[in-house]
Amino acid sequence: MHRHLSVSMADYQKIAHALQKSEGEPVHIRGWIYRTRSSGKLAFVVVRDESTIIQVVAEKERLPDEEFAGAQKALIESSVDIEGLIHEDERAPGGREIHATSFRVIQFAEDFPITEDHSTEFLLDNRHLWLRSRRLTTIMKIRHTVVGAIHEFFRSRGFYEFHPPILQPSQCEGGATLFEVKYYGDTTYLSQSWQLYAEAAVFALERVYDVAPTFRAERSKTSRHLSEFWMAEMEAAWMELDEATQYAKDEIKFVLRRVLEHHERDLAYLGRDPEILRALLDKEWPTIKYREALEVLAEHGMDVPFGKDLRTLEEEELMRHFDTPVVVTHYPKETMAFYKPRDPQHPDEALCFDMLAPEGYGEIVGGSQRSTDIEELMESLEQQGEDPRNYEWYLDLRRYGSVPHSGYGVGVERLLAWICALDNIKDAIAFPRTVTRKSP
RNA sequence: GCCGGCGUAGCUCAGUAUGGUGGAGCACUCGGCUGUUAACCGAGCGGUCACCGGUUCAAAUCCGGUCGCCGGCGCCA
Known part of the structure; x- marks a missing residue:
């Protein structure tokens, strides 16, 4: 049962290719048994490979006894x-x-x-095996296209791929959500965001992007949260809020276009109507201010005072009034991360934005212009209980030829969950990590 | 962290109200079947009823506690 296995370098076809051949043409495939049933002198064995599935008919009279017995019992x-x-x-x-003329079992599965x-x-306990399902295989193929499209989008626009450290000594998005790592007798943390390092990079490369893992130890048990997820981020010198939001819209539309080009049938298989996504490509995606969002909510009986972040409930109500993704800008400064600058015109607002996906998928992009005002940065850090001395290197970036710059991050799994209409973000990644799930 | 739900065969579940010899379907094994579509028919194999304690002649079922998981909320991509 656990013998050494070997393969020959014969001329194999993908099943998808074999399916295009005509009556009587010979084919040679290899793969894994997907479904099987047999009667006394016939066995119907559906075989899958990476491309698709096909039924193989094994007949007792056409195969050596040993091979027919194998086809029956595998x-x-x-x-x-x-x-x-x-x-x-x-x-x-x-x-x-396929009417089999040869049926070799490479390994009889338990x-x-x-x-x-x-x-x-x-299924999560057996994720290493469930990965073979058509559902997960299909999602992983779409993920491949989504990530490839993100690279293509930024590279074709003159952005450099830039790699930040994954081990980072300081935080970016709030201290309670860091994963601690032992570091030669000291402590460091897994990256929550590449942003602070990307800001250092824009003074050299001007425009950078990255698709990299991100770690957040939030105790969130929802269908939208992972402890380890991939974030596609960009950071650009000489760029202000308006241009950054436009980039985000263009990027997501670009990704949708590539997915529709390659995966129309895959989307349909997952139960996602491709036409719903296609319809978004030609529409204008609105940008509204947080204050306008509050007005929409107030008209529908949800009174949110200025200064409170929009909660899931409120985001969902807001999105009921739109059939495209929506960019919301100018959230209240006080609730925002320290690096998001005050709007000089409206000092209680920050120059930041989120993009909310329709159909209840919520926030898929978050970004902002970055504060270039050292006084403001130090004040915000202190307000959030941070010691500005830990951020000296970051503040240095404002001392040596500072320029306006902006950036944003796309949650790859959230984007994928929306595109594929998944009901849980865990299916957007091969081996999900959550509060309670760290294996396999 | 708060709220809700769940835990019985390898898997999915019924059984718990009203305590009385632990069930079904699927999977697997054996037999039958020359066109199956989640094949079908017959038989078989399969249990620490999450764990600990209590009540009782008797507990999957009642009582107390513990653990685990799932979902929603908060927070965020």
Whole structure:
């Protein structure tokens, strides 16, 4: 059962390719058993590979006894190497099947734990096996396209890919949510954001971006939170708030366009109507101020006093009035992170923005112009209980040729969850990490 | 952190109100079947009823406690 396995360098086709062949043409595929059933002299074995699935018919009279016996008894997820002839038959799923002339089992799988009844918890415990499901395979392919599109978007616009440290001594988004790491007898932390380091980089490279893991030890148990997630961030010198929000809209539209080009059928398989996304491409995505959002909420009986951040409930109510993503700017300065600058025109507002996705998916982008005022920065740090002396290197960036600059981050899994209409963000990443989930 | 729900076979669940020899479907094994579509038919295998304690002649069921998980909220991408 645990023998050494080997493969030959024969001429194999992807199943998707084999499915395009005509009646009687020979094919040679390899993959894993997806479904199987047999009667006395026939076995119907549906085989999957990375591309798709196809039904293989094994007939007792056409195969050596040993191979037919193998086809009959091989359990789901056994690995197989099959040669045969394409046969068009309306009884086959997809209208085409393979009549096997050779059926080699590479490894007889043990009883596969995942069957048709399953709880989300069980599937998470067996994530290393559930990864093979069509659902997760499809999502991972779309994720590949989303991340590729983000790289393409920024590179084609003159941005440099820049890598910040993952181990960082100071915080960016609030102290309670840091993961501590032992560091040669000292303590350091996993990155919550690349931002402070990206700000250092824009004085050299001017425009930088990155897609990198981010760690937040928030005790959030919701369908929108992960402890380890990927953030696609950009930071640009000589850029103010308006241009940054426009970049965010352009980037998300670009990603949608690439996904629609490559994954229309995948989206449909996941239950996401591609037309809903396509309709967004030609529309203008509104930008409103936080104060205007409060007015919309007040008209619908939700009185939020200026100064409170929008809660999930309020974001959802707000988004009921829009059918596209919406950018909300100028949140109250007092609740915002220390690096978000005051608006000189309205000192109680910060030059910052969030992008909210429709259909209840909420915040997918967060960003701001960055404060260049050392006094303001030190004051905000102290207000948030921080010691400005820990941020000397960051303050240095304002002492040597400071310029206006802005940046934002896109939550890759949140974006993916919205694009794929997932009901839980955990399915947007291969091995999710949450408050209560750290394995496999 | 707060609120709600759940924990019984490998998996998904019923059984708990009203205590009385632990069930079903799926998976797996064996037998049958030459066109299956989550195949079907028959048989078999399979249990620390989350854990600890209590009440009782008798506890999956009642009482007390503990642990774990899921979801919502807060916070955030």
